[in-house]
Amino acid sequence: xxxxxxxxxxxxxxxxxxxxxxxxxxxxxxxxxxxxxxxxxxxxxxxxxxxxxxxxxxxxxxxxxxxxxxxxxxxxxxxxxxxxxxxxxxxxxxxxxxxxxxxxxxxxxxxxxxxxxxxxxxxxxxxxxxxxxxxxxxxxxxxxxxxxxxxxxxxxxxxxxxxxxxxxxxxxxxxxxxxxxxxxxxxxxxxxxxxxxxxxxxxxxxxxxxxxxxxxxxxxxxxxxxxxxxxxxxxxxxxxxxxxxxxxxxxxxxxxxxxxxxxxxxxxxxxxxxxxxxxxxxxxxxxxxxxxxxxxxxxxxxxxxxxxxxxxxxxxxxxxxxxxxxxxxxxxxxxxxxxxxxx
Amino acid sequence: xxxxxxxxxxxxxxxxxxxxxxxxxxxxxxxxxxxxxxxxxxxxxxxxxxxxxxxxxxxxxxxxxxxxxxxxxxxxxxxxxxxxxxxxxxxxxxxxxxxxxxxxxxxxxxxxxxxxxxxxxxxxxxxxxxxxxxxxxxxxxxxxxxxxxxxxxxxxxxxxxxxxxxxxxxxxxxxxxxxxxxxxxxxxxxxxxxxxxxxxxxxxxxxxxxxxxxxxxxxxxxxxxxxxxxxxxxxxxxxxxxxxxxxxxxxxxxxxxxxxxxxxxxxxxxxxxxxxxxxxxxxxxxxxxxxxxxxxxxxxxxxxxxxxxxxxxxxxxxxxxxxxxxxxxxxxxxxxxxxxxxxxxxxxxxxxxxxxxxxxxxxxxxxxxxxxxxxxxxxxxxxxxxxxxxxxxxxxxxxxxxxxxxxxxxxxxxxxxxxxxxxxxxxxxxxxxxxxxxxxxxxxxxxxxxxxxxxxxxxxxxxxxxxxxxxxxxxxxxxxxxxxxxxxxxxxxxxxxxxxxxxxxxxxxxxxxxxxxxxxxxxxxxxxxxxxxxxxxxxxxxxxxxxxxxxxxxxxxxxxxxxxxxxxxxxxxxxxxxxxxxxxxxxxxxxxxxxxxxxxxxxxxxxxxxxxxxxxxxxxxxxxxxxxxxxxxxxxxxxxxxxxxxxxxxxxxxxx
Numbered sequence: 001x002x003x004x005x006x007x008x009x010x011x012x013x014x015x016x017x018x019x020x021x022x023x024x025x026x027x028x029x030x031x032x033x034x035x036x037x038x039x040x041x042x043x044x045x046x047x048x049x050x051x052x053x054x055x056x057x058x059x060x061x062x063x064x065x066x067x068x069x070x071x072x073x074x075x076x077x078x079x080x081x082x083x084x085x086x087x088x089x090x091x092x093x094x095x096x097x098x099x100x101x102x103x104x105x106x107x108x109x110x111x112x113x114x115x116x117x118x119x120x121x122x123x124x125x126x127x128x129x130x131x132x133x134x135x136x137x138x139x140x141x142x143x144x145x146x147x148x149x150x151x152x153x154x155x156x157x158x159x160x161x162x163x164x165x166x167x168x169x170x171x172x173x174x175x176x177x178x179x180x181x182x183x184x185x186x187x188x189x190x191x192x193x194x195x196x197x198x199x200x201x202x203x204x205x206x207x208x209x210x211x212x213x214x215x216x217x218x219x220x221x222x223x224x225x226x227x228x229x230x231x232x233x234x235x236x237x238x239x240x241x242x243x244x245x246x247x248x249x250x251x252x253x254x255x256x257x258x259x260x261x262x263x264x265x266x267x268x269x270x271x272x273x274x275x276x277x278x279x280x281x282x283x284x285x286x287x288x289x290x291x292x293x294x295x296x297x298x299x300x301x302x303x304x305x306x307x308x309x310x311x312x313x314x315x316x317x318x319x320x321x322x323x324x325x326x327x328x329x330x331x332x333x334x335x336x337x338x339x340x341x342x343x
Numbered sequence: 344x345x346x347x348x349x350x351x352x353x354x355x356x357x358x359x360x361x362x363x364x365x366x367x368x369x370x371x372x373x374x375x376x377x378x379x380x381x382x383x384x385x386x387x388x389x390x391x392x393x394x395x396x397x398x399x400x401x402x403x404x405x406x407x408x409x410x411x412x413x414x415x416x417x418x419x420x421x422x423x424x425x426x427x428x429x430x431x432x433x434x435x436x437x438x439x440x441x442x443x444x445x446x447x448x449x450x451x452x453x454x455x456x457x458x459x460x461x462x463x464x465x466x467x468x469x470x471x472x473x474x475x476x477x478x479x480x481x482x483x484x485x486x487x488x489x490x491x492x493x494x495x496x497x498x499x500x501x502x503x504x505x506x507x508x509x510x511x512x513x514x515x516x517x518x519x520x521x522x523x524x525x526x527x528x529x530x531x532x533x534x535x536x537x538x539x540x541x542x543x544x545x546x547x548x549x550x551x552x553x554x555x556x557x558x559x560x561x562x563x564x565x566x567x568x569x570x571x572x573x574x575x576x577x578x579x580x581x582x583x584x585x586x587x588x589x590x591x592x593x594x595x596x597x598x599x600x601x602x603x604x605x606x607x608x609x610x611x612x613x614x615x616x617x618x619x620x621x622x623x624x625x626x627x628x629x630x631x632x633x634x635x636x637x638x639x640x641x642x643x644x645x646x647x648x649x650x651x652x653x654x655x656x657x658x659x660x661x662x663x664x665x666x667x668x669x670x671x672x673x674x675x676x677x678x679x680x681x682x683x684x685x686x687x688x689x690x691x692x693x694x695x696x697x698x699x700x701x702x703x704x705x706x707x708x709x710x711x712x713x714x715x716x717x718x719x720x721x722x723x724x725x726x727x728x729x730x731x732x733x734x735x736x737x738x739x740x741x742x743x744x745x746x747x748x749x750x751x752x753x754x755x756x757x758x759x760x761x762x763x764x765x766x767x768x769x770x771x772x773x774x775x776x777x778x779x780x781x782x783x784x785x786x787x788x789x790x791x792x793x794x795x796x797x798x799x800x801x802x803x804x805x806x807x808x809x810x811x812x813x814x815x816x817x818x819x820x821x822x823x824x825x826x827x828x829x830x831x832x833x834x835x836x837x838x839x840x841x842x843x844x845x846x847x848x849x850x851x852x853x854x855x856x857x858x859x860x861x862x863x864x865x866x867x868x869x870x871x872x873x874x875x876x877x878x879x880x881x882x883x884x885x886x887x888x889x890x891x892x893x894x895x896x897x898x899x900x901x902x903x904x905x906x907x908x909x910x911x912x913x914x915x916x917x918x919x920x921x922x923x924x925x926x927x928x929x930x931x932x933x934x935x936x937x938x939x940x941x942x943x944x945x946x947x948x949x950x951x952x953x954x955x956x957x958x959x960x961x962x963x964x965x966x967x968x969x970x971x972x973x974x975x976x977x978x979x980x981x982x983x984x985x986x987x988x989x990x991x992x993x994x995x996x997x998x999x
Contacts, residue, residue, distance in 0.1 A: 213415070305404065333453045
């Protein structure tokens with residue numbers, strides 16, 4: 001423990017003891033805190049019912065109120081792809097939900113019900129979490145709660161913060177920005193649109209849709225930080241337009257670098273994942289000038305990891321001829337950095 | 344505490360004061376819980392522990408390799424300052440080209456795989472760097488207690504910041520004494536990383552493990568389930584010098600067979616001691632009951648597995664047995680490999696239509712022990728070593744207690760006259776016998792409403808397609824062979840399949856089942872389970888002879904046939920690869936006296952797989968499996984005569 005913390009604790013200790021004696025809660029402080037948080041968030045949660053119900057697609061998801069006038073934040077999904085969206089509040093009241101707007105790039109939507117003076121989360125008071133922070137997720141997991149039954153609460157910690165595009169190809173999702181990775185098994189059917197809070201019930205994130213890591217087949221439990229959504233939500237509520245769709249294709253340069261123009265010949269592509277070994281170097285080429293040698297193994301291209309010949313060819317096609325390329329190669333047991341200039 | 348000095352205060356004022364003070368106390372309570380409640384203190388302590396160990400967790404990147412799979416970064420734990428790293432073997436796919444490790448300065452350096460711990464699914468790496476790493480201290484055995492906080496760490500998402508999952512120690516002595524268990528979420532995000540305690544010490548290295556197998560990936564299907572395993576660091580440290588010297592650690596084997604049955608009920612009574620095994624050298628005998636290993640008392644077989652499970656080859660252990668009311672204690676040194684078991688051959692095929700007690704002979708093998716003692720087709724074998732044997736399945740089981748060259752007496756009936764002969768058992772020949780198809784029962788066939796011909800057997804819960812070819816003369820009272828055909832990647836051609844197999848299947852009483860890969864371009868190793876389901880489905884509908892279930896596959900389908908055969912020993916009796924090699928990752932399991940498995944390989948001389956496939960067959964032969972190899976002349980595939988020879992081999996799999 002840090003010195004500072006110990007010192008502060010010693011000052012507070014007498015007060016702490018006094019409080020505990022007075023309140024008679026010496027042993028159940030932890031349970032009470034989580035219980036308090038779990039209960040205060042329930043009145044802000046909603047259950048959303050819409051399209052689906054076929055082929056394992058559930059016709060429900062979760063959401064939460066973000067204004068007293070009935071604005072609801074949730075994820076954009078097929079569930080909302082219908083004229084009849086039913087919103088059920090924590091007290092069991094049923095409303096028809098209207099889509100105010102959506103941002104497919106953030107996979108987020110704002111709905112509205114016709115009501116007033118509703119308990120709600122305030123986006124401006126959302127908190128930022130650090131790895132290891134205790135969290136609660138509140139959602140209608142598996143649709144287990146109906147009517148006025150409370151949503152399901154899971155507890156855990158923030159396992160890591162990462163961005164979904166940090167590993168190309170691992171997470172195939174329109175949203176590629178920062179996420180909280182959670183160690184609670186939070187992202188199961190029905191949970192999308194649920195709330196992530198800290199241990200005091202302060203809003204921190206929006207639970208995302210189910211997402212599988214394409215590289216190792218494991219499911220990711222994650223939430224979008226509220227800070228990523230605030231501007232978009234404000235724009236939607238204020239009636240400012242948001243993009244309706246997002247062009248997923250990365251802009252490819254018209255004149256990219258090629259292995260040939262660089263003067264590098266690779267070993268033949270014979271395996272599913274042929275290791276990218278250099279076979280030979282064209283004489284007087286850029287590659288030769290910069291010191292490439294046969295049998296070099298290419299590991300990184302512009303900080304992108306190259307795990308096979310196929311990846312190498314794909315990545316090179318994304319780099320404009322006028323830009324330089326940084327390459328990390330392995331030669332025996334040494335890592336060597338080489339920069340190939342643009343032309 | 345508040346003390347009232349003025350006793351003369353009017354009652355309502357007193358009440359007011361109490362109300363005010365209580366409000367004060369409540370406000371105080373609230374502000375205190377907000378800042379410094381136990382939860383927050385605990386969180387700080389946990390984070391303190393995490394930051395203490397974080398520098399000892401390294402990010403590893405494994406590049407290249409023959410299989411696709413987990414391509415993302417993985418984790419490892421520093422075990423010495425000069426850059427030795429322990430990690431889980433699951434992180435290293437076969438034939439990878441490079442390993443990169445993060446260094447204390449935040450750079451990357453290459454790393455070399457130094458050695459394996461095959462018993463505990465770990466590897467030791469050495470980073471090629473002069474930088475100094477920080478090590479973490481291990482938690483001693485006495486302080487690994489169920490219920491304590493445990494935090495699982497990895498460096499998958501970032502090279503600088505660890506990812507974490509919080510849980511408790513949920514069990515110790517798991518997986519036959521090798522591991523501790525945690526309910527923190529263990530997955531590819533932290534395999535190879537440490538499980539730490541709240542004081543920032545290391546309980547162990549996170550790795551998938553399974554009570555059912557020792558392949559590197561066994562146990563990965565339990566990821567994030569609330570059941571995760573860590574191998575105690577304190578158990579590994581004494582072996583670190585061995586691992587650093589590049590010596591692999593293997594499970595230690597003793598070489599005894601125990602009475603089969605419920606391992607949680609039966610005592611550890613030895614029914615067979617393998618030749619040349621440590622048990623044989625140590626003087627253990629058939630009939631002994633093991634009662635103690637080192638200082639651990641053994642009263643059930645499961646306890647013996649616990650006592651031996653964590654032992655390495657080379658370890659010397661003390662074993663006490665009960666022998667005729669005496670206790671005998673001996674010391675044995677466990678070994679990595681035992682002499683493989685080989686099935687003996689009597690040299691007969693049973694008549695499957697025969698129902699009375701005993702085994703009626705359908706066919707006698709040329710030059711076999713059966714022929715030497717002049718057994719004939721139609722003779723009925725009734726006794727082995729003067730003990731009655733009910734039918735051909737029981738006879739096969741009795742003989743699995745013997746090996747080639749063992750001697751026994753056999754009693755048979757000919758024209759109702761019993762004769763007893765002595766013989767020496769032989770070896771299973773490499774050549775398949777030439778036999779005519781088995782006779783159908785002479786009784787009339789019962790009316791049957793089951794579908795025949797080319798039928799669709801797709802399982803509703805699976806996306807894979809699956810068809811079968813059922814002989815049009817199918818009868819429920821005739822046990823059929825089952826040939827599971829796994830085609831080479833490409834679009835299926837069911838009509839061609841039917842043209843090739845329908846007529847022959849009718850002749851040789853065989854059903855052909857063709858499960859298809861979900862992706863027409865490739866077979867995925869995980870589809871082994873789907874294939875098993877399709878077989879179970881056929882077993883539930885049709886009459887299948889459990890002695891003759893064969894997986895036959897071409898190229899990638901052939902590699903799958905090996906995997907299916909080795910994964911489902913209880914079901915598969917034959918594997919018939921066509922132009923395919925044994926997958927590099929497939930560990931050849933020891934030949935099992937009880938669960939028979941034979942191989943029939945079609946090789947193409949011109950194929951680029953020829954060399955690899957021949958090498959695989961050599962390994963199987965060395966492991967004493969019966970291997971039949973045929974050379975195909977035609978590149979186009981099997982001719983009808985190739986198929987007939989193959990069907991005769993399938994027909995002979997119930998040999999005795």
